[in-house]
Amino acid sequence: MKNSDEMRTLVPKKTPKRGYGGRSAEQLTQERYDRLMSSALELFGTEGYLPTTVEKLCRHAKVTTRHFYEHFADREAILIAIFEQILQQTKQVVLQEIINPELALEQRLLAGIRAFLEQHLQDVRRLKITTQEVLGVSQRVEVVRHAVISEFAALIEQYLAVLVAAQKIPPRNYKVLAFGLVGAMHELQIAWLHQQVPQTVESLVADMDFLIQAMLVGVATSS
Numbered sequence: 001m002k003n004s005d006e007m008r009t010l011v012p013k014k015t016p017k018r019g020y021g022g023r024s025a026e027q028l029t030q031e032r033y034d035r036l037m038s039s040a041l042e043l044f045g046t047e048g049y050l051p052t053t054v055e056k057l058c059r060h061a062k063v064t065t066r067h068f069y070e071h072f073a074d075r076e077a078i079l080i081a082i083f084e085q086i087l088q089q090t091k092q093v094v095l096q097e098i099i100n101p102e103l104a105l106e107q108r109l110l111a112g113i114r115a116f117l118e119q120h121l122q123d124v125r126r127l128k129i130t131t132q133e134v135l136g137v138s139q140r141v142e143v144v145r146h147a148v149i150s151e152f153a154a155l156i157e158q159y160l161a162v163l164v165a166a167q168k169i170p171p172r173n174y175k176v177l178a179f180g181l182v183g184a185m186h187e188l189q190i191a192w193l194h195q196q197v198p199q200t201v202e203s204l205v206a207d208m209d210f211l212i213q214a215m216l217v218g219v220a221t222s223s
Contacts, residue, residue: 032061032071036072037082039061041082046125054068076138079133079134090115093115093118094113120189127193149182157178160177169219170220
């Protein structure tokens with residue numbers, strides 16, 4: 001029968017992951033992930049998804065392909081990750097305006113649209129990834145894209161429900177309108193890229209203000 005000291009010697013000790021340059025292994029892992037995501041934003045948003053190989057991403061991020069595959073299953077996975085990151089960041093700034101108590105209810109949708117446009121038009125890489133580079137890649141990417149679109153439509157539906165509760169507009173199912181607004185914002189960004197619409201956020205917001213006010217007045221007076 002082995003005593004307790006002998007038993008302890010038989011239990012393998014976990015060796016902590018070693019870091020480098022005063023940073024822990026976990027910090028280094030996070031830094032590599034952040035560099036890969038930054039490279040995905042830069043390369044997918046400038047050169048495009050198709051020409052950007054895993055090797056090119058790794059060279060840009062200064063990581064090895066082994067480190068890449070520690071974080072992402074394949075190139076599609078990092079495209080999905082950067083797409084979701086961009087639009088989750090955008091959703092947060094839009095949400096802040098939609099629930100901003102310092103704004104009148106009728107002003108909040110326009111404020112959200114302004115926040116959305118500022119997030120994307122001031123960094124065209126974000127715009128290109130979310131409106132062009134994710135299209136037609138695969139069914140897996142399309143599922144993610146539709147899920148994100150649905151999140152934004154749900155946010156608009158919730159805003160309209162608040163207007164209904166405040167008796168600003170009549171009660172009804174506004175799902176079609178919500179998806180229509182999300183689709184319109186997608187096409188507006190593409191038109192902006194092709195210089196088919198005003199090129200400043202202020203001009204776009206002014207035009208959207210006219211359309212939103214006309215929409216709300218029309219909805220409020222409809223039977």
